Amino acid sequence: MELLTDDVQIYLEQHCEEESELLRYISRETHLKVPMARMLSGHYQGRVLSFLSKIQHPDRILEIGTYTGYATLCLAEGLREDGLLHTIDVNEELEERVREYFNSSQLSNKIVYHIGQAVDVIPTLTDSFDLVFIDADKKNNGTYYDMVFDKVTKGGLIIVDNVLWHGKIAMGAKDKDTQNISTFNDKVTNDHRVEKLILPVRDGLLIIRKL
Numbered sequence: 129m130e131l132l133t134d135d136v137q138i139y140l141e142q143h144c145e146e147e148s149e150l151l152r153y154i155s156r157e158t159h160l161k162v163p164m165a166r167m168l169s170g171h172y173q174g175r176v177l178s179f180l181s182k183i184q185h186p187d188r189i190l191e192i193g194t195y196t197g198y199a200t201l202c203l204a205e206g207l208r209e210d211g212l213l214h215t216i217d218v219n220e221e222l223e224e225r226v227r228e229y230f231n232s233s234q235l236s237n238k239i240v241y242h243i244g245q246a247v248d249v250i251p252t253l254t255d256s257f258d259l260v261f262i263d264a265d266k267k268n269n270g271t272y273y274d275m276v277f278d279k280v281t282k283g284g285l286i287i288v289d290n291v292l293w294h295g296k297i298a299m300g301a302k303d304k305d306t307q308n309i310s311t312f313n314d315k316v317t318n319d320h321r322v323e324k325l326i327l328p329v330r331d332g333l334l335i336i337r338k339l
């Protein structure tokens with residue numbers, strides 16, 4: 129189930145900043161050539177991520193789940209002049225394509241692309257992060273949240289994608305994926321170290337601010 133009708137989605141896209149030529153190209157190529165293209169953040173969510181990143185103006189960003197790098201480039205738009213974004217993905221088959229996309233961007237020198245399991249890469253990162261985007265294997269949302277928490281700066285944001293899971297969470301669906309995401313959402317709701325807010329953007333973006 130989509131949270132918004134196609135008409136509303138089109139309206140939202142027509143009333144925000146345009147996609148850059150590179151982002152449009154990545155989106156088109158992903159839809160034509162890469163399996164599971166629905167995983168890509170896309171125009172409207174990409175602008176939301178870019179907007180949040182520009183407000184936060186981070187020095188360091190961590191993205192867990194690069195896929196074809198669409199959200200990576202959106203988030204990197206908000207980085208400080210000397211800022212850096214680390215992004216992790218386990219899928220080495222996409223590496224060549226994604227490196228080509230990053231190299232086509234003016235932001236390429238600010239992006240560090242790691243191939244590997246997120247649980248192995250995260251402990252090797254010594255930076256503190258002002259913004260973390262969790263968008264990988266959803267069953268591990270809680271693991272990633274716990275692993276990054278101490279690395280997030282005070283006032284830093286953790287953003288988690290797909291937390292409404294096509295509306296299935298609110299409908300109380302009992303399948304394993306829905307239950308996993310629901311358990312994670314409840315864990316964050318009950319975490320008093322943070323402020324939290326679910327934005328009904330695309331499949332649900334959970335915005336968490338560390339106090």
Ligand SMILES: C[S@@+](CC[C@H](N)C(=O)[O-])C[C@H]1O[C@@H](n2cnc3c(N)ncnc32)[C@H](O)[C@@H]1O
Pocket residue numbers: 167168169170192193194195196197198199200216217218219244245246247263264265
């Ligand atoms: C939803 S896609 C990311 C979409 C991207 N952030 C965007 O918005 O365009 C999820 C990605 O997480 C990656 N992934 C899944 N399990 C992972 C793991 N254990 N470690 C690192 N990456 C993983 C997948 O290979 C996939 O490319």
